[in-house]
Amino acid sequence: MTAGFLAMMSYLVSGAIGFCALRVFLKNSRCPGSLLLFLAPGAGLFISSFLLYFDLYFFHRISRELAIAAHLFLLVMLWGAYRNTKREPAAMKEGVVFFAILSAAALLLLAVMLKSPFGTGLDVWAIWKIKARFIYHAADWRAIFAPGLRFSHPDYPLFYPLALVWAWLFAGRETAAAAFLLAFMMTLCLVGLVMAAAARYGRRSAWVSGLFLISIPHFIGMGGSQYADIPVAYFFTAAIVSMDMALCGEDARWAMVSGAFAGMSGFVKNEGLLFFAAFCLSLALFTERRFLFAMAKGGLLFLAFTVFFKLSTFSPNHMLRPEAISRLTAEEILSRLGTVFSFFAAEIRKENSWAYAWPVFGVLAVFFRREIFGRDKIWIPLTVFFLNAGYAGVYCLTALNLPTQLAVSLDRLMIQSFPVLTYFFLTRAPFVRDA
Template structure:
């Protein structure tokens, strides 16, 4: 049974892959890597939402949820049969690959394998994950699995971060409920799938945008970032949140860049944005930031009729995860331990102490040189990549670049003010969380960096690339 427990992860993965295929294949703008990578956070997110609703109405252990999964898989498989003739557009044509294509793809695979070995080594050292994993996420999965009809009663104010959303606990509990046992193989595997979906999403998205070889370089940067692999292996929720933030950002870019199939991408952008809010509290800040930027971006980019259609599909995508989030927050979740809505005076007082702003910035500063776990300062590496690959802001990428830049800037600003108003010791709070907050935005930042880099295209591009190197 020990290894067979992995089969319990198959239904949500299938649902995510089939849904991604149904929506993206007709656009002819995706690829197999993007489909597979987006399917992982999509499938886990949808199943966690549906299981929460099932548990809220009945109980987690109430029999029959597997029937919903089977019906959903069958329905998605059936409607995907209509797209089978278009799958040929997604099959790679290896005959047209250049030596650089082969080199980058093989390098991607090699670095991914090295990362997997490092991931497995970290898991052996921390089989239950680090503190947040077993004190917040896995313990809630056990509450769901063991609680039966009384699972709702555990959400009391004394519960550590009791108001945190439940995507990860319900994802883990889903497998335990199907297997009938609390297998400790499941949490690391869920973390692994989320972690490795991130370089796949970035690479696949940039390939869809015509970046070709440049996309593999972006994936290599992510795969070779030690902290991404480490944070994933110790089962922090920051990596799943980063995956959903990245997915929403990618789909928003495609709304602007793929004008013919914009409604599909608007729906997906809304879905992933909602799933980010269902992953962690910081995802709710992302929800507000994302909607704000989207409203402004759509107003300036589309005519009224087209804009309203996009807003409608975005709202439909948001519907399930945001409904589940509100249901949890207003019926089960205790008060937040950082912002006390019943007594805002301490937070307001901190906002008026202007010396605190400089104190926060000063405390944050050391993390920019050590972030990522690289041996050198990672911003310098990014700067050199930008110089070599000729950044260009064009008509095609302008809306996407400005939107993602605005989202990242506003998200960071929100984090900054959280530290300003925090009731906890500032140094301790930043030491315990800031590097992980940066990880939320890191994959989307890599996407932003490569969005306006010049693609390396066959002979002309390679000559330019070599000329810039010399």
């Protein structure tokens, strides 16, 4: 119980660091209080992972005392800077219904997670938790890249394992509560983030968006599974809603925050690197260049951090092997693309997983296309399109068995951009927005 409480405190410390850092950076910008509240945990946890990684890189192990001292020092410094900011975040005015829906989401998620409090699926243990244990216990953290551990995908980034290690360090020992709390917090913050961002278009948009998300069995199930797909979906969504803030308010600082979250996503999962490219491409096509440049400026440091990690490990990606790609013919690639589409068509019809989410999006896209697909927001669905086109390309070129890979990963890739689509459609549909 004590270890679980301390693990929770570690994440609260990270959240406080993230809140102060965002507020100090956005000191002269309009900052809705609820939006800042739900952006803070992601930013803070990335900062925690950043601190621990460089402790690993330079000292080859993580010192508990140094890690805690670094966090507390940073928190004190940022708090001092926050106290000196002239403009306070806007008061939260979302109303009782907003927090009632968020509470319902928390209870529903808790009920799902208590059925399997240690997570579901092999990847949770064979990839993320085993890396965290090696980092926490091993004298040399590079042991996670040993040939005998190829099954754990050594090319995968370390945000998730380091977030677990941070809680264990604060608690003084390993505790299963860390992964439980991390999954619960990231999923609930993702729901809150979508609702807080949608609230700018009216309370009804916020309510419907939140209820829609938590009514999808696959979304709540993935949140409770402790996989890394909900955290990466959180960073994708944070990047999108921050850029929407930038464009609506003509504020380049929010564009830099958007770029920061997009860059951070690359250290959560490899898909984040593809998202950053898709995001840049859609912005280049349909927004002013100054916002694209501000986004790139905000994201390049974090992107460089992920590239630095990749170069320091030299671990090949298990999906793409140059020698296998060179043997593929055009006919084989087209055949594989057909297989991808057939699996996708089957997936969106799974009402036990997705309820009727995808048909709802389809109906909105057809009957309200003029209202929804306006030029001012077309960059959002385009980002999702480019991202998923990239996924399809990887599937077509993979050296692994394609049907097997689609069966085990397609639904997880789809959940990564699902909150973004929820935000897009349910803030654009005219009958959802407040009159």
